[in-house]
Amino acid sequence: MAITLGPNQYGKAEVRLVTVQREGTVHHLKDLTVSTSLRGDLAATHLTGDNADVVATDTQKNTVYAFAKEAPVGEIEDFALRLGRHFVGSFEHITGARILIDEHGWNRISGHDHAFSQAGSEKRTTAVTVQGDQAWVVSGLDDLVVLKSTGSEFHGFPRDEYTTLAETNDRILATAVTARWRYQGDGIDWATSHAEVRRIMLETFADKHSLSLQQTLYAMGEAVLKEREEVAEVRLSLPNKHHFLVDLSPFGLKNDNEVFYAADRPYGLIEGVVLRDDAEDAGLAWHTLAAF
Numbered sequence: 430m431a432i433t434l435g436p437n438q439y440g441k442a443e444v445r446l447v448t449v450q451r452e453g454t455v456h457h458l459k460d461l462t463v464s465t466s467l468r469g470d471l472a473a474t475h476l477t478g479d480n481a482d483v484v485a486t487d488t489q490k491n492t493v494y495a496f497a498k499e500a501p502v503g504e505i506e507d508f509a510l511r512l513g514r515h516f517v518g519s520f521e522h523i524t525g526a527r528i529l530i531d532e533h534g535w536n537r538i539s540g541h542d543h544a545f546s547q548a549g550s551e552k553r554t555t556a557v558t559v560q561g562d563q564a565w566v567v568s569g570l571d572d573l574v575v576l577k578s579t580g581s582e583f584h585g586f587p588r589d590e591y592t593t594l595a596e597t598n599d600r601i602l603a604t605a606v607t608a609r610w611r612y613q614g615d616g617i618d619w620a621t622s623h624a625e626v627r628r629i630m631l632e633t634f635a636d637k638h639s640l641s642l643q644q645t646l647y648a649m650g651e652a653v654l655k656e657r658e659e660v661a662e663v664r665l666s667l668p669n670k671h672h673f674l675v676d677l678s679p680f681g682l683k684n685d686n687e688v689f690y691a692a693d694r695p696y697g698l699i700e701g702v703v704l705r706d707d708a709e710d711a712g713l714a715w716h717t718l719a720a721f
């Protein structure tokens with residue numbers, strides 16, 4: 430029997446970075462959580478504890494902070510590319526880097542130059558993979574909570590001895606969108622693209638009459654791919670945030686689709702990928718270490 434070292438990566442997870450950029454008296458805030466992972470020829474430290482090629486995770490964290498000072502952070506995709514290329518370009522044994530950044534939104538308090546309120550639970554995300562001189566960018570958003578109070582049906586599903594769900598042609602449809610989209614091509618305006626993908630998903634959720642959350646998922650991904658040629662592929666994870674009609678009959682009242690119980694669990698979880706057939710190859714874009 431032979432035992433060998435399999436795929437591995439290491440880095441600093443969840444570096445919390447807040448920057449204040451001053452433009453006269455007007456301040457601009459960035460609130461990021463940055464995770465770095467480095468890959469390469471790292472057998473020595475695993476097998477013998479020889480750390481000659483191990484860029485300390487503490488150094489990785491410091492690099493994040495120093496880079497934030499040396500140049501404006503800018504869009505998270507650009508910041509991640511800068512970091513990834515730095516690590517791969519600076520250390521011979523480091524051949525790959527994966528940089529994950531979540532951006533937490535703050536809204537300016539109206540009329541104030543340097544006061545903000547947190548935007549809520551939604552986050553903008555990116556995952557940049559650098560391998561040699563190649564790079565892949567997968568951006569997205571987490572926890573974009575949406576609800577429509579009509580325009581959603583669910584019926585026609587099989588019924589067996591365990592089926593109790595009533596068919597409905599008018600229900601609440603609510604979800605918290607987790608989306609990841611893979612970019613292709615060059616010269617992408619990250620901020621505009623993110624805003625447009627988000628807008629298209631929201632409009633499609635609102636406009637598309639839904640016969641299932643699965644149909645809505647596909648429609649959202651399809652609309653993004655039709656309008657944004659820089660997007661090669663969209664992955665969506667949509668929890669079905671069930672709103673159950675409350676039985677008001679014990680009180681002699683009829684519930685005309687007005688009074689709901691919002692259950693937090695269990696929830697249906699609808700997930701899927703929408704692709705274009707002429708997309709650039711995904712390369713290492715989605716690559717993760719399965720065991721991590």
Ligand SMILES: O=c1[nH]c(=O)c2[nH]c(=O)[nH]c2[nH]1
Nearest residue numbers: 583594640641642643669697
């Ligand atoms: O849109 C839905 N898809 C399902 O697969 C499903 N299953 C369920 O119980 N309710 C729903 N709603």
